[in-house]
Structure formats: C-alpha cells, structure tokens
Amino acid sequence: MPDKKIKPAAAPVEESDAIAKIGGVQRSAILLLALGEKDAAELLKHMGPKEVQDVGMAMASLTNVTTDQMEAVMRHFVSTLETQTALGLGSDDYIRNMLTNALGEDKAGGVIDRILLGRNSKGLEQLKWMDPRSIAELIRLEHPQIIAIVLSFLDADQAAQVLSQFQEKVRTDVIMRIASLDGIQPAALQELDEILEKQFSGASNVKSSNLGGVKTAAEILNLLDGAVESKVMEQIMDADTDLGQELQDNMFVFDNLIDVDDRGIQTLLREVASEQLLLALRGAEEGLKDKIFKNMSKRAAEMLKDDLEAAAPAKLSDVEGSQKEILQVARRLADAGEIMLGGGGEEFL
Known part of the structure; x- marks a missing residue:
C-alpha cells in the first residue's frame, strides 16, 4: 500500500459552559433526541449493543434539558465533525499491520480480534445483544471450558453479569479457566460459533481466536x-495461590484512579454524572478525593465537598456499584486511548 500523507489532527474542539458538565453519553443522547426518531434510528443501527444500551439508558433518564444545552450540543457536534477527515481504509491487512506497529504484537492481538473477529462472527456476536440471564440459561449446561470461552468473547461488564447467574462453585471454576486461556484454535472457535448460530439460524465465518487470559478474567472480576x-477470589487463592496473586495484580479498582494523570481525571469527570461521583467518593481514600477536587473548578469542588459532608449514610453495595460503573467508563476511555490506566490494587472496602 502506498504511503498516505495525512494532515496533523486538528486541535480538540473547545466546549461551551452550557455542556462542560454533561458527559459524552448524555451529549449523544441529547443529539439523538434532537435529530428525531427516524434519523436517530438510522444512527443507532451503526452502534454496537453496549453503545445502544448506554445511549438508550441516557435518553430515558434525560430531564430538564435546556434550549441552551441542546443548541450547545449541536454546535459542538458540528464543530467536531468539521475537524474529521473523510478518509476511509477498509483493508484487514492494513488494520492489522497498523495496530501491531502502534501497540506491539502482544497488545494489538486482543484489539485486532475485537475488530476483525467480532465483525465476522455471527453466533457469538448475537450474544452481545442478549440480556445476561438469557445468556446464562443458554450456556448453563455447557462444559465450564465452553462457558469460559463464551464469557471471554463478551464485554467484561456483560460477562460479569452473566457469571453472577451461576452457582458459586461454577463461578470460581470459570474464572480460573478464563485466566488460564492462552488462545483458542480458530477451528474450535468456529465450531462453537456455528453451534450458537444454528440456535439463532444463519451462518458464520470466524477468523481468529486470541481470547481469554488473566487480564480478561481480572476485568470480569472487577465488575462482579x-x-x-471477594468470595471468588478467596476460593481461587485457596485453589491456586500464584494464579490468585496474578489476578489481583491485574485488577484495577476505584482507588487506583489516583494513578491516572490530571488530564485523564479531567476527561473521566466529563463522562461521569455528579450524583454518581458523589456516591462513589463515599468509599474513596482521601488522596483520591483530593485529586478529584484538584481537577475540578474551585466552585464545583467546594459544592462536592459540601454535598459529601451533608450526604446521608449510604449502603456499601450502592457505593461499590457506583465505583464500578465509573470504572467501566474509565476502561472505555482507556480502550479508546483517551486516558491511561495503571497499577494493580487492593479489594474494595
């Protein structure tokens, strides 16, 4: 392929005060509502299942959107669009080589599979559109190794919800199998895809198989x-101390956000609702709270501090739930290259 000269990326579009505190998903929801039912439906067709779910929930929960906010979102969208290029590159080889050169062979493998394998897989891909309970019922009687492969293909948050549907013994077994996965033969993955596809009717065409591993297992554990x-980790440590320690080393929990740089924290805060942040910070270390306050405007930080002091007691499960939701946002931003996560951590309070 001949070299292509591409202009340097345009500077990020500045945000107006009207939308500075509105997260990216909420902005998308406002934009879709502004476009109208028909045009919004056409855009949703091009989104993945997780994106549709996130935007749909945001649309359902929108209240009191002002005219200024609506207009600001539209202006920001148009301004952002004007900075984008119309260049399109569709070659699998080009995508594979570009990602490998940029990320290195090890890191690029999973990303490539998510793009190319996910695009061509039909039976497995359809699972992403199903609710966790239905997926669990579909695979409940399968061998734990099959369950591990299926969960490795799903997004970590969806896999965690599916895993929660199983009995305690099965959960531990499956997590250990996911952590021990070191690639799957394409023929075996294609056979599994075809079996699932027959249940949905249709055909399949699977190309690659780099699923599973300690990182995948740790991401699922993070979202349980x-x-x-805690119970699953306790049982894994009893069964295999080395594997348990490796999983702990790869787990990223809420207090590890203190290792994210200031720009990353600011990016994350733009994607998180203030009520969600208020609840999550109830169980955070003081150092992380200080870092959050430092990366907010002085007025916003003072308001948040006052709200924290005045807030009524909250259930630990609710606090942990908000923390894990924010971690999902952080991982999504990290996968998109917008922030950098780092470090392992301890378990939740």
Missing part, C-alpha cells in the same frame, strides 16, 4: 458484585 468478587 463486591461480595461475590
């Missing part, structure tokens, strides 16, 4: 309910 996560 706090009590369930």
Whole structure:
C-alpha cells in the first residue's frame, strides 16, 4: 500500500459552559433526541449493543434539558465533525499491520480480534445483544471450558453479569479457566460459533481466536458484585495461590484512579454524572478525593465537598456499584486511548 500523507489532527474542539458538565453519553443522547426518531434510528443501527444500551439508558433518564444545552450540543457536534477527515481504509491487512506497529504484537492481538473477529462472527456476536440471564440459561449446561470461552468473547461488564447467574462453585471454576486461556484454535472457535448460530439460524465465518487470559478474567472480576468478587477470589487463592496473586495484580479498582494523570481525571469527570461521583467518593481514600477536587473548578469542588459532608449514610453495595460503573467508563476511555490506566490494587472496602 502506498504511503498516505495525512494532515496533523486538528486541535480538540473547545466546549461551551452550557455542556462542560454533561458527559459524552448524555451529549449523544441529547443529539439523538434532537435529530428525531427516524434519523436517530438510522444512527443507532451503526452502534454496537453496549453503545445502544448506554445511549438508550441516557435518553430515558434525560430531564430538564435546556434550549441552551441542546443548541450547545449541536454546535459542538458540528464543530467536531468539521475537524474529521473523510478518509476511509477498509483493508484487514492494513488494520492489522497498523495496530501491531502502534501497540506491539502482544497488545494489538486482543484489539485486532475485537475488530476483525467480532465483525465476522455471527453466533457469538448475537450474544452481545442478549440480556445476561438469557445468556446464562443458554450456556448453563455447557462444559465450564465452553462457558469460559463464551464469557471471554463478551464485554467484561456483560460477562460479569452473566457469571453472577451461576452457582458459586461454577463461578470460581470459570474464572480460573478464563485466566488460564492462552488462545483458542480458530477451528474450535468456529465450531462453537456455528453451534450458537444454528440456535439463532444463519451462518458464520470466524477468523481468529486470541481470547481469554488473566487480564480478561481480572476485568470480569472487577465488575462482579463486591461480595461475590471477594468470595471468588478467596476460593481461587485457596485453589491456586500464584494464579490468585496474578489476578489481583491485574485488577484495577476505584482507588487506583489516583494513578491516572490530571488530564485523564479531567476527561473521566466529563463522562461521569455528579450524583454518581458523589456516591462513589463515599468509599474513596482521601488522596483520591483530593485529586478529584484538584481537577475540578474551585466552585464545583467546594459544592462536592459540601454535598459529601451533608450526604446521608449510604449502603456499601450502592457505593461499590457506583465505583464500578465509573470504572467501566474509565476502561472505555482507556480502550479508546483517551486516558491511561495503571497499577494493580487492593479489594474494595
């Protein structure tokens, strides 16, 4: 492929005060509502299941959107669009080589599979559109190794919800199998995809198989309910101390956000609702609270401090739930290259 000269990326579009505190998902929801039912439906067709779910929930929860906010979102969208290029590159080889050169072979493998494998897989891909309970019922009687492969293909938050539907013994077994996965033969993955596709009717075409591993297992564990996560980790440590320690080293919990740089924290805060942040900070270390306050405007920080002092007692499960929701946002931003996460951590309070 001949070299292409591409202009340097345009500077980020500045945000107006009217939308500075509105998260990215909420802005998308406002934009879709402003476009109208028909045009919004056409845009939703091009989104993945998780994106549709997030935007749909945001649309359903929108209240008291002002005219200024609506107009500001539209202006920001148009301004952002004007900075984008119309260049399109569709070659699988080009995508594979570009990502490998940029990220290195090890890191690029999973990203490539999510793009190319996910695009061509039909049976497995359809699971992403199903609710966790239905997926659990579909695979409940399968061998734990099959369950591990299926959960490795799903997004971590969806996989965690599916795993929660199983009995305690099965959860531990499956997590250990996910952590021990070191690639899957394409023929085996294609066979699994075809079996699932027959249940949905249709055909399949799977190309690659780099799923599972300690990182995948740790991401799923991170998103389990706090009590369930602790129990699973306890059982894994009893069964295999080395594996348990490796999982702990790869887990990223709320207080690890203190290792994110200031720009990353600011990016994250733009995506998080103030009520969600208020609840999550109830269980945070003082150092992380200070870092959050430092990366807000002086007025916003003072208001948040006052709200924290005046807030009524909250259930630990609710606090942990808000923390894990914010971690999901952080991982999404990290996957998109907008922030950098780092470090392992301890379990939740």
